[in-house]
Amino acid sequence: MHNSSNFSRRDFLKAMGAGALGAAAAGWFASGLGHGLSLPSVQAATTTFGLAATDGYADVPGRPGNPLYIFGFIPVSPTASVASLIATYKGHAQTSAPTLDFKQDEDINITLTNLGLVQRPDLTDSHTIHWHGFDIPSPLNDGVPEVSVAVPIGKQLTYFYRPHREGTYMWHCHFEDVEHVQMGMQGMVFVRPLQDGTTRVFDGKTFTRFAYNDGDGFTGYHRQFAILLDEFWSTFHDHDRDIQETIMTDYDPEWFLMNGRCYPQTTLPNDADAVAAGRPDLRIGTINTTLGTTDFSLPNSSLIQLNPGERALLRLSNLGYQQDSLQLPGIPMHVIGQDASLLRNGSSDTSYWTNTLYIGPGESRDVLFDAPAFDANRPSGTDGRGAYNVYFLKNRDWRKLSNNGASGPGGMMTEVRVYQAPLPAQVAVNQTFI
Ligand SMILES: [Cu+2]
Numbered sequence: 001m002h003n004s005s006n007f008s009r010r011d012f013l014k015a016m017g018a019g020a021l022g023a024a025a026a027g028w029f030a031s032g033l034g035h036g037l038s039l040p041s042v043q044a045a046t047t048t049f050g051l052a053a054t055d056g057y058a059d060v061p062g063r064p065g066n067p068l069y070i071f072g073f074i075p076v077s078p079t080a081s082v083a084s085l086i087a088t089y090k091g092h093a094q095t096s097a098p099t100l101d102f103k104q105d106e107d108i109n110i111t112l113t114n115l116g117l118v119q120r121p122d123l124t125d126s127h128t129i130h131w132h133g134f135d136i137p138s139p140l141n142d143g144v145p146e147v148s149v150a151v152p153i154g155k156q157l158t159y160f161y162r163p164h165r166e167g168t169y170m171w172h173c174h175f176e177d178v179e180h181v182q183m184g185m186q187g188m189v190f191v192r193p194l195q196d197g198t199t200r201v202f203d204g205k206t207f208t209r210f211a212y213n214d215g216d217g218f219t220g221y222h223r224q225f226a227i228l229l230d231e232f233w234s235t236f237h238d239h240d241r242d243i244q245e246t247i248m249t250d251y252d253p254e255w256f257l258m259n260g261r262c263y264p265q266t267t268l269p270n271d272a273d274a275v276a277a278g279r280p281d282l283r284i285g286t287i288n289t290t291l292g293t294t295d296f297s298l299p300n301s302s303l304i305q306l307n308p309g310e311r312a313l314l315r316l317s318n319l320g321y322q323q324d325s326l327q328l329p330g331i332p333m334h335v336i337g338q339d340a341s342l343l344r345n346g347s348s349d350t351s352y353w354t355n356t357l358y359i360g361p362g363e364s365r366d367v368l369f370d371a372p373a374f375d376a377n378r379p380s381g382t383d384g385r386g387a388y389n390v391y392f393l394k395n396r397d398w399r400k401l402s403n404n405g406a407s408g409p410g411g412m413m414t415e416v417r418v419y420q421a422p423l424p425a426q427v428a429v430n431q432t433f434i
Pocket residue numbers: 053071126127128173174175180185
């Protein structure tokens with residue numbers, strides 16, 4: 001902790017207006033529904049919600065019976081006591097973290113509670129929330145512990161935000177950040193533009209939702225999907241479990257992730273247990289070997305479900321330590337945003353069409369693409385929504401399409417499914433229909 005002697009944490013909370021907590025609507029979580037929170041249908045002017053930080057385990061394909069030790073953030077009630085949160089959630093981490101979806105100029109209160117670690121009671125690390133790429137007026141809310149404060153075990157801190165710039169970002173813990181990010185303390189955050197809710201016609205399509213305040217519907221979309229790219233390196237996770245040091249320059253990850261999962265986990269629904277989906281070999285509900293419980297430790301789907309002709313917005317961020325290149329064979333990609341900036345300014349349009357998208361660590365991209373017509377002659381599949389055509393959004397590096405040498409395709413890949421029968425309207429980002 002870096003508390004100064006004349007400004008206590010209590011003063012800080014008072015200054016942040018923590019007394020208003022609980023008076024406003026709950027946050028709009030894209031996922032984590034299995035933890036008991038529901039999706040409110042209305043965005044309030046002030047959004048208040050809670051996150052808890054702890055450890056847990058995640059099953060990864062190609063390593064049966066030996067889940068990876070992880071750290072993570074889970075969505076919790078912002079008004080629950082520390083004691084009740086510890087009793088309920090300690091040791092039940094998830095990764096990736098809940099996707100945070102806000103509107104421009106909205107006030108946001110996030111209460112972070114540090115529950116401590118079950119597997120490593122000796123490790124007394126604090127945690128923080130860092131919104132990567134944002135202009136933050138006060139370092140107190142930026143989560144860099146060396147220049148502000150962090151949350152010790154058993155304590156709570158309320159962060160305050162009012163994001164003024166729309167776009168796609170990412171967030172993570174900044175305490176021992178190379179370690180905590182690799183261990184799983186990372187997620188997507190994006191800011192929807194004030195233009196949302198207005199109607200624009202562009203390219204002959206009618207839009208009410210947009211990636212940016214573009215003025216004319218240039219960034220309009222019908223469905224949006226936020227996908228966080230990352231890698232898992234077993235050495236780091238095993239060493240953290242076993243109280244050993246790791247030499248980070250030996251970084252050699254075996255799992256390449258979208259929203260914390262490897263293909264084909266990536267195509268399973270949000271929060272679903274793969275056992276229930278008929279694929280017990282792909283458990284995303286993990287047996288917690290320490291607590292003897294089942295955790296939904298990989299809750300966030302990357303499945304992209306579309307109706308023919310719909311325009312999709314892909315919000316991509318990379319919090320791994322390697323550059324990635326993504327391809328979507330059969331569908332051209334229009335890159336309209338980079339690092340939360342619209343690639344157009346007046347008559348200067350630097351957006352581009354590509355079949356290979358490059359994205360480095362700490363970077364984000366906004367990509368639009370149109371779902372093709374349904375074609376009964378294309379290779380297809382069938383799920384609970386009926387027949388679909390499948391397109392693969394995948395890393396172009398074949399070494400990142402494997403799950404630690406297990407047979408079959410794996411790694412950083414997901415499916416774009418274009419359905420014959422109409423899907424319901426999308427209410428939440430990354431919503432899955434089963
Ligand atoms: Cu942390």
